[in-house]
Amino acid sequence: MELRQVIDLFIKRYGGTEEGIRVFTSPGRVNLIGEHTDYNGGFVFPAAISMRSLIVLRPREDDIIRLSATDLEVVVEADIHKLNDYRDLKWGNYQLGVAYELQQDGYDLQGCDMLYDDTVPLGGGLSSSAAIQVATALAFSTMADEKAGVSREADMVYLAKVSQRSEHNYVGVKCGIMDQFASAMGQKNKAIFLNCKTLDYELVPVEIDGYKIVLMNTNKKRSLADSKYNERRGECEEGLAQLQTVLPDAECLGDISMKEFEEHKGVITNPVVRKRVEHVIAEDDRVLRSVEALKKNDLDAFGKLLIASHNSLRDLYEVTGIELDTLAEEAIQIDGCIGARMTGAGFGGCAVSIVREDAVEAFIQKIETVYTKKIGYAPTCYISDIGNGGREIKVF
Numbered sequence: 105m106e107l108r109q110v111i112d113l114f115i116k117r118y119g120g121t122e123e124g125i126r127v128f129t130s131p132g133r134v135n136l137i138g139e140h141t142d143y144n145g146g147f148v149f150p151a152a153i154s155m156r157s158l159i160v161l162r163p164r165e166d167d168i169i170r171l172s173a174t175d176l177e178v179v180v181e182a183d184i185h186k187l188n189d190y191r192d193l194k195w196g197n198y199q200l201g202v203a204y205e206l207q208q209d210g211y212d213l214q215g216c217d218m219l220y221d222d223t224v225p226l227g228g229g230l231s232s233s234a235a236i237q238v239a240t241a242l243a244f245s246t247m248a249d250e251k252a253g254v255s256r257e258a259d260m261v262y263l264a265k266v267s268q269r270s271e272h273n274y275v276g277v278k279c280g281i282m283d284q285f286a287s288a289m290g291q292k293n294k295a296i297f298l299n300c301k302t303l304d305y306e307l308v309p310v311e312i313d314g315y316k317i318v319l320m321n322t323n324k325k326r327s328l329a330d331s332k333y334n335e336r337r338g339e340c341e342e343g344l345a346q347l348q349t350v351l352p353d354a355e356c357l358g359d360i361s362m363k364e365f366e367e368h369k370g371v372i373t374n375p376v377v378r379k380r381v382e383h384v385i386a387e388d389d390r391v392l393r394s395v396e397a398l399k400k401n402d403l404d405a406f407g408k409l410l411i412a413s414h415n416s417l418r419d420l421y422e423v424t425g426i427e428l429d430t431l432a433e434e435a436i437q438i439d440g441c442i443g444a445r446m447t448g449a450g451f452g453g454c455a456v457s458i459v460r461e462d463a464v465e466a467f468i469q470k471i472e473t474v475y476t477k478k479i480g481y482a483p484t485c486y487i488s489d490i491g492n493g494g495r496e497i498k499v500f
């Protein structure tokens with residue numbers, strides 16, 4: 105929806121006038137490369153996209169939070185003093201989880217009426233949840249600061265961390281920091297080369313003139329994705345613990361080089377765990393090489409790294425599945441596509457591809473036909489640009 109429509113709907117749903125209305129937004133992200141490395145202290149290379157979560161809000165006189173969305177009829181009501189009680193909500197737990205974590209950090213929250221408008225496809229691997237969390241964290245922290253008479257710039261890295269914490273504690277997924285960091289810190293036409301151990305980062309211009317980023321949504325209903333995600337995380341921890349018996353200085357898999365892994369991989373007793381670890385360590389190296397390739401504008405090299413990443417996620421990490429494999433493998437057969445891979449956690453969600461601009465239209469048609477024929481339902485393709493991170497939009 106256009107912003108004006110969201111504001112009109114807000115007034116229709118909650119009453120009142122434009123007075124006091126504020127608008128906050130934060131985007132989804134596409135991870136270009138570096139998958140399942142973040143919670144291993146490795147490197148990632150995501151970028152914010154223009155699909156986003158948008159919040160129109162107005163402060164209330166009491167300590168009630170009311171939440172609603174443009175595509176939902178319901179209004180969820182929560183008491184600021186009972187924020188621990190809403191974990192099992194079907195909708196609204198992402199928002200209230202963030203509010204709860206801010207409160208744990210000492211924020212005196214402001215009661216608000218809030219209307220969400222989300223354009224990131226839900227469960228599509230483009231971080232629809234991080235977009236909601238970071239926008240919410242920015243909104244609540246800004247309003248609480250104003251209530252307390254504190255004037256300061258929002259600390260977006262802190263808000264990314266709070267959002268991640270709420271996903272761990274409130275939602276129950278032990279995600280890394282990548283999604284929330286990208287949503288909070290993204291910048292137009294730049295990708296974020298992030299060291300997830302130190303949170304040092306560099307914004308790298310993505311100048312792929314003549315090419316487009318095409319996102320392809322499997323439209324697969326994800327099931328058990330959260331538990332499989334946590335299971336992969338556990339396997340990495342197991343592999344790390346065994347490697348640490350011979351590499352005591354390694355604090356995370358991100359500290360271990362490919363050479364060290366080759367030398368010591370025998371200490372990992374479970375072959376499945378060994379495969380998982382191999383993926384993480386090699387993927388980390390691919391991120392470094394991808395950043396170099398993009399800086400040199402060597403798109404061919406970048407494309408090859410994307411393909412290698414997908415193959416590793418398919419064969420070693422085993423998080424792809426027939427839908428993502430079909431998209432990534434068929435995409436690179438089509439004229440103009442220089443590389444494709446799954447993006448995000450996997451188990452469904454989206455694949456990302458880099459496609460020559462003049463070939464994009466034919467590419468989308470072809471991939472839709474091939475995928476539909478093989479899988480039985482259609483994918484959705486989006487031509488994506490790289491946008492800005494979380495911010496307040498001053499409208500009034």
Ligand code: GLA
Nearest residue numbers: 139140279280281282448449
């Ligand atoms: C999800 C998580 C991220 C990251 C990716 C896989 O998007 O939220 O932290 O682990 O999966 O790279």
